[in-house]
Amino acid sequence: MQIGSSVTARPNTSYAVVADGSSPIGISLAMADAVQPGDTVRVTGAGSAPWQLTTGWVPPTAARPSPMPIVIDTRNLAGNPQPGQVWxxxxxxxxxxxxxxxxxxxxxxxxxxxxxxxxxxxxxxxxxxxxxxxxxxxxxxxxxxxxxxxxxxxxxxxxxxxxxxxxxxxxxxxxxxxxxxxxxxxxxxxxxxxxxxxxxxxxxxxxxxxxxxxxxxxxxxxxxxxxxxxxxxxxxxxxxxxxxxxxxxxxxxxxxxxxxxxxxxxxxxxxxxxxxxxxxxxxxxxxxxxxxxxxxxxxxxxxxxxxxxxxxxxxxxxxxxxxxxxxxxxxxxxxxxxxxxxxxxxxxxxxxxxxxxxxxxxxxxxxxxxxxxxxxxxxxxxxxxxxxxxxxxxxxxxxxxxxxxxxxxGNRTSYGPGRLEGGRGSSVELVFDGATPEGAARWSVRSSSGTFSVR
CATH class of the missing domain: 2.130.10.10 (YVTN repeat-like/Quinoprotein amine dehydrogenase)
Structure with missing residues (x-):
């Protein structure tokens, strides 16, 4: 799916960011759709605009009244920063x-x-x-x-x-x-x-x-x-x-x-x-x-x-x-x-x-x-x-x-306000792992190419 403006991601969907310019395009992982372990999201930068996979919180549901902070595990990311490496x-x-x-x-x-x-x-x-x-x-x-x-x-x-x-x-x-x-x-x-x-x-x-x-x-x-x-x-x-x-x-x-x-x-x-x-x-x-x-x-x-x-x-x-x-x-x-x-x-x-x-x-x-x-x-x-x-x-x-x-x-984004940033030529595929022991919703990098920043 080609996008030129910010969107909320849907499970098992690929996004090509085709926008140009300097304003970042956001792809939010705080999706209302039910996400199951093994579901994926893929983002590729095709235009000159920078893009951001943002985390935030999974909205509560009737079955799960608590909101869940979202985190991206970046250990498989190209150039993944280690904890204590970037200050x-x-x-x-x-x-x-x-x-x-x-x-x-x-x-x-x-x-x-x-x-x-x-x-x-x-x-x-x-x-x-x-x-x-x-x-x-x-x-x-x-x-x-x-x-x-x-x-x-x-x-x-x-x-x-x-x-x-x-x-x-x-x-x-x-x-x-x-x-x-x-x-x-x-x-x-x-x-x-x-x-x-x-x-x-x-x-x-x-x-x-x-x-x-x-x-x-x-x-x-x-x-x-x-x-x-x-x-x-x-x-x-x-x-x-x-x-x-x-x-x-x-x-x-x-x-x-x-x-x-x-x-x-x-x-x-x-x-x-x-x-x-x-x-x-x-x-x-x-x-x-x-x-x-x-x-x-x-x-x-x-x-x-x-x-x-x-x-x-x-x-x-x-x-x-x-x-x-x-x-x-x-x-x-x-x-x-x-x-x-x-x-x-x-x-x-x-x-x-x-x-x-x-x-x-x-x-x-x-x-x-x-x-x-x-x-x-x-x-x-x-x-x-x-x-x-x-x-x-x-x-x-x-x-x-x-x-x-x-x-x-390092090894992940920050909980809640974190994001994974890429640009033209950068591509990443995430897979949903499920809930962590801390009660958060975790996505992990399955594959990637290009240059990224982790926040």
């Missing part, structure tokens, strides 16, 4: 301290310290501070909340945020920031030295502050409780800096005092799990913790002159990753533990190493530094999508130095 700068340089991502890499959070919480709901294309308070922001976590018309919670996305010397804040159903109340008599959350938060679907969350217990809530409607060591009534009071919670309920917490705790059921409390490597108990000033969404891999790293340590058995045993010794600032793990990323900032002292962004794509067996654009080396934060194909990285030093915020996506 896009976002916003202006700021004193970035933290970044976070939802499991799709669609909703992103970037926090400057001091400053505001910048939220993107289109994979980094646009950002909005959303009237967030000006605070010393130190941590945030993005979670999904399902509802009657959004079973997977892919549209209902919320953010839980923490400020050092301030309070916990959370987006409400209207997207506005509200102060989080403890729900515990005599416990005020408004002025605390918060360090870290971690939340999973339905708002199950943990929060940590210096010199205080680790707090836990079972849902957005549940009161917070102070957690204890398993089998005791002893509160978990320490200098907590890094905490992480998996979708399976496994959690890890690291203290600047060298303590490390693991829980497999927060209602029952925590168990001490010291980091022991080659028979030596390590008591670094633990600063950052991360865990895979499925709980299979956890990581811990120290703030000064430390290494990155991994456990695949819920903290019973630990191994050191082959990353540099340095000052770690963030760690992120994808959904199944196959991709792990960490940032290091510039260490202090003569001859100290400069910062880097380290990534493993073999479950932590090996790491390598990413080639980052620009001149920044004081890397501060990193966040991965659940599939590990979308990265958000930021440089900066809180209250001191600004740095740039970047996003990168």
């Amino acid at each position: 896009t700068p976002r916003l202006t340089p700021m004193e970035w301290h933290w970044v976070a991502s939802d499991r799709l890499g669609r909703v992103l959070v970037a926090m400057d310290n001091p400053g505001q919480i910048h939220v993107s709901r289109d994979a980094g294309q646009t950002w909005d501070p959303g009237l967030s308070p000006v605070q010393n922001w130190v941590g945030a976590s993005v979670y999904h909340t399902s509802g009657p018309n959004d079973v997977n919670g892919l549209e209902n996305v919320n953010v839980l945020a923490a400020a050092f010397g301030g309070g916990l804040f959370e987006t409400n159903s209207s997207g506005f920031w509200v102060a989080v109340q403890s729900g515990m008599p005599g416990v005020d959350f408004s002025v605390r030295d918060w360090e870290s938060v971690s939340a999973i679907d339905q708002g199950v969350a943990i929060a940590a502050a210096l010199g205080a217990p680790i707090y836990y809530r079972a849902s957005t409607s549940s009161p917070w409780v102070a957690t204890v060591l398993q089998g005791t009534t002893t509160p978990t009071v320490s200098g907590w800096r890094g905490i992480a919670l998996s979708q399976t309920g496994v959690a890890v917490a690291g203290s600047q005092d060298g303590e490390l705790l693991v829980s497999t059921n927060l209602a029952n409390g925590w168990t001490p799990r010291p980091v022991v490597v080659n028979g030596t108990v390590l008591r670094d000033s633990w600063y950052r913790a991360a865990i895979a969404r499925d709980g299979s891999v956890m990581a811990i790293a120290g703030r000064f002159n430390s290494g990155l340590y991994l456990s695949r058995d819920q903290g019973v045993t630990w191994t050191r990753a082959n990353t540099p010794t340095g000052d770690y600032t963030a760690v992120s793990i994808n959904g199944d533990g196959s991709v792990i990323a960490a940032t290091l900032t510039n260490a202090t002292g003569a001859g100290a190493p400069t910062g880097s962004v380290q990534v493993s794509r073999d479950g932590g067996a090996t790491f390598a530094p990413l080639q980052m654009p620009g001149t920044d080396t004081n890397w501060r934060a990193v966040a991965l999508s659940s599939d590990g194909n979308a990265l958000t990285v930021a440089a900066g030093t809180f209250t001191a130095l600004t740095g740039q915020l970047y996003t990168s996506v």
